[in-house]
Amino acid sequence: MKKITSFVLLVLVSSMVLSGITNTVQAQNDPSILLKIAKQAQEQLQNQINQNSSDTIKLLFKNGTQQVIALENSLENNKTDLAKEHFLSAMKIFKQVSQQLTYQTSKPESLSNKTTIQDPSSDLLRIQDYSNNLKAIAKKYNTLIDFSELDALFITAKNQVTDNQFDEAQQTITKIKQMIVDLNKNIREQSSPHQQSRAKEYAQTYIEQLDRLIENAKNQKLSEDIIKRLETARENLSLATDPHEIIKQIREIISIKTQFDLTKNDRLESRVIQVEKTLLNLSNSGQLNQTDIEDAKITLQTIKRLLSQGEVDMANELLRSLATLLD
C-alpha cells in the first residue's frame, strides 16, 4: 500500500514539476540576442566617444567593452549563465556611459530633443489607433456614424507633419481630438441599449446558476434561512433591469454565497459558461457537425444536473472531457 501510495504521489508531483519546467523552457533566452544588443550599444557609444570625452567615460567604456568580450567568449564556450551575467554588467556600464555622455554634450543635444518634443507624430499615431478602435466598435454596433470628416483631418494632419508644419498639425490634432470626444460620446450612447440587453442576458445566466445552487442547497438540507435568503436574492435579480442594479444584486448574491461558504462550485460554474460559449461559437462557425453539437449540448445539460445534485467530481470529469473535445 505504502509503495503504491508513494508511486502515485511521485507521479503526481512529477507531473506538476514537469508542467512547471515546460513553461521555463518556453521562456528560455536565446543567448545570441544578448551579444547582438550589447554590441549595438557598444558601437553606438564608441561613435560618440571622442578625444574630449572625460577619462571616466573612457574607462567606463573600456570596462563595458571587456564585458562584451567576456560575453562573446562565454557564448563560444556555451557558458550561458556566465554570458547572462556579462550581458547585464555590460549593459549597466553602457547605461552609465550614456548618462555621462549626455551631461558632456547637453547643449547640442537639447536642440534635437526639442525637435522630438515638437513633432506631434506620436500624438497623431496614438489618436489614430484610438480612432481605429472606435471605428471597429461603431461597426460592431452597426451605427451610421460618418467618419469621413475625421479621416480627412487625419490626412491633413499627416501631410502637415510631413511638411514640418508642426503648429498647424497640432491645431488639426486638437480638432481631431475634439471630434473623437464627440464620436466616443455618440458611440457610447448608441451602445447603451446593447449593454442593457447584455446585462439582462448575463443576469439570466446567473439566475440559472443560482437555481442550481438553491436546488443543491435544498438537497443538502441546508438551513431554511440560507435557502430563503438565496431565493429572495434571486427574485430581486430577476426584477432588476438597469445594468447598475444588476451588478448591485449580483454583488449581494456573491456576499451571501461567501458568507455561507457556498462558492466552492463557482469555478466549475464559470467553466461551464466558458464551454457553453465555445460551443456556441463552434456551432455558429460550422466547425462541428450537428450530431456533435447536439451531443455536446446533452453533455452540458448532464453537467448542470450533476452540479445541482452536488456531484461535483463527476461534473468536473465530464466538463474536462467536453472541454478537451471542443478544444
Added chain:
Amino acid sequence: MNPEIVPIHRKETIQQDGMLFVRSEGILKTMIKAPLIIAGLIFVSLVIPIQTSFSSSRTLNLVIYSDGSVHVSNQIDIDPLLPDYELELFGSSIDNFVAVGDTGFLLSDEIIENKATIDTFGSSSIKIDYDIHDLVSKDGRVWTFSINSTSDYTVLMPANTVIVGMSILPNSMELVNDQTIFDLKNGTSEINYIYGTTINPTTPNDSSFDYITTVIIGATVIAGALSALFIIKRKQSKSIPSIIQTELIPEKQIKIKSFDTESIFVLRPEMREDDKEIIRFISKNGGQAFESELRKKFLQPRTTMWRAVKRLERLGVIEIDKKDMQNLVKLKKVMEEEE
C-alpha cells in the same frame, strides 16, 4: 499542538539511525489519510488549470512612441460569473482607454487613479487598450522605460533607437522596419535607450536606396517649386491679400516670442482653464514654481496636481527639473526660441 503528528517526525529521525519503529496507530492513520491526500492532490491537479484560466493576462503588448508615451494592449481571461472586473493599470496618467468584451462590444468602465473597473457582464475575456505617460522618463538624451508587470509581455521600441542599458534578459528580439520588438518575462525591468544620432553602419543596398529616394524627393521638390512659381505668377495680379497674410505670420510669431501667458494660450488653445491658472501663477512667480507650491496655492491633492503638471509638460509648455529632491516646474524657454 497535534500529538498525532509528533510520532511521525520522531519515526523519521530514528530511521536515519537505521532503525524501524512500527506503530500500529501510525500505520492506521497513514492508511486512512493516504487516499484522502491522493484524492486531494488529484482534485488540486485537476482544478489548477481551471483556476489559472481566470483573471490572467493572455497577451500584453506595449508600444513605445517617440515622445515617451506608451500604448498598452492587454487581453485578459476573466471569470464570466463576475459582473465586473477591477484592473490595476500601469500608472495613473491614462488616455484613450477602451475596453471591449469577447464579442467585440464596448464595455463601460470607470477609472480612478490607476484602477479601472470594467462592467464585464459575463464576458470570459476582455481586450483593453490605453495610452499611458508614466512608463518612460528622460534624463538628458537617455530615455528609460521601466515597468513592473505580472505577466510576460512584448515591447516595441521606437524607430531609430539604440538600447544602451537593460536590467533584464530578453526572451527574444526581432527587428521590424527599424523597430526592435522585445519579448520579456514578467517582473521589474528597465530598458535605457537613446535615439541614434550617429550613423549606424549602412549596407550598400541602403545607400543605393537613399540615392533613389533623394532623386525622387529632389524631382518632387523641383516640380513643386515650379508649380508654386506658376501659381504665384498667376495670382500675383489679383491676390495681394495673400502676400499680406504671409507677412502677418511672422508678426504672430513675434508675439509668441514674448513670454506672456496669453501668447502661450494662443499657441495651445486646447489647454484646460484650470491649467491656464497654473500657468498664470508660474508666470507671476518668475517663470518657475515648486510643485508643492502649486499644490498649496490651488489646494489640490498631490496626484491631481501631478497630473496637471504632466499635462502641461505634454503640451510642451513647461519642463520639470529636480531641485532639492522636489519637482521644480518651469515655463519653457524653448517656446521663445522656437518661433
